[in-house]
Amino acid sequence: MDLNLFSTFLAVYRCRSITVAAEQLDLTQPAVSAAVKRLEASLNQTLFVREGRGIAPTGAAVSLATRIEDPLATLEVISESQRELKVYCNESMLHMVAQLDEMAYIESPLEEDKLYDDLITQKVDLIIDVLETKRQGLIVEHLTEEDVVCLTHKQHPLVEESMTLDSYFAQEHIALKIRRGEQNTIDYLSDNPLPSRRVKIETKSISSMLMLASTTDYVASSNRSLAEKWAPPLGLVIHEFPFPLRNLRYNMIFHRRYIKDPFHKKKREQIQRIFANI
Template sequence: MGKSLFVREGRGIAPTGAAVSLAHRIEYPINVISSVAEHNDELNVYCTESLLPFCAHIDGVRFIEAPLDEDKLFDALIAQKVDLVIDVISSKRHSLIEEVLFDDEAVCLTRSNHPRIDTEMTYDQYFEEQHIALKLRRSEMNTIDFLSDKPIKPRKVSIETSSISSMLMLASTTDYVASSTRSLAKLLAPQLGLKVHAIPLDLNPITFRMLYHRRYASDEQHIKVRETVRAALPSIHS
């Protein structure tokens, strides 16, 4: 600028006319920036597809389908590129806080007029039929292996998809077997003409969790969103 902004005045300093003029000129853009920051209330949330239909209505949140690769989830959380993750992953990282949301159950689905499967699916039928598998990997395992404490023999997989919704749509028009959470199956099976079956295997519950960076633990906006997410979750026993 080539002009002094402050001059000595007694034991202190005082702004010059140039400083006052500059302050007036930058006051408006600074206020605009501050206003944008204060009103940017939207949180970025990675959410597993199984729970998106239950949470999508929540205001002030931009939901992004959780990536198939869990390393990308953790990288985004630690770098604070996302504010919250809703998924089945668990973490012992000190910088992250983990809250258990609820337990769901894995089920399989077939079209209502399936030629071989009626209301129940037997163990033999489960391994005789062709399956649609999800490309999702957690702890470097597919969903079924992730939920089992012991090795399970491979299914006959005809199609792999990255979307549960696509899987259910395919099952509604083919003889292939799909898999889902019970809560999502309860919501979508009637609309798609699908029958819901218990998976004839000894599987653990699907535990859904919220993970977020420790810096957001006491953030009022973040707390409000976490509470709203909890209230929106399905009750699989109702």
């Protein structure tokens, strides 16, 4: 049986109100009502009855609360001591947050719907990515913006000359596939139509792109902080783009159920401090 049903039951039992319990749990009233009904169905007992404008616990509810209150409190203490935040993080920002304790990172999947579905169903606790959403129940907090740069190896012909629009599009390129339809990153970030690039390799990984650029004459692209981290060890040179592109906007996305959660809030504040210092 789902232990969350018992936690929801105890909140309703203590508050004597579906509405107040829902506010404490950061859940909707229908979700709390549904949880109580599921528990009643599993136990085959009525737990609450109407009393005036509120609700009152039945004898079965009083007996259940007495039996589970202490064991659940013990489980919560154990859970808190072993707690770890599961985070979907865009590859381009993993180097910024990888050293934070009590956090386990998974590279963000390409499918946007999967990110949100996994967040809503609590398979992950947080997303750090270049995403915006107005989905109900999700909170978006802005972290930072970064520009995008080009990279070539040190012996590339472009190193000896200033990169122009013509010389950029004359090169062969490595393109980063992103989750928005069939676009790649550069096309997505441009407000104006661009000439077709000569894309030799399309990849889902910035790391693969940089490794390939270090051993070929193909032009790569990356957010600036990742480029500055890996250009020296890989023997790459950073170039500015010869045409305007929007900055990448990185956001932190989480479910509103965690907005008051002390552990979740502490980890969010740690992440915010890291990006505030960029």
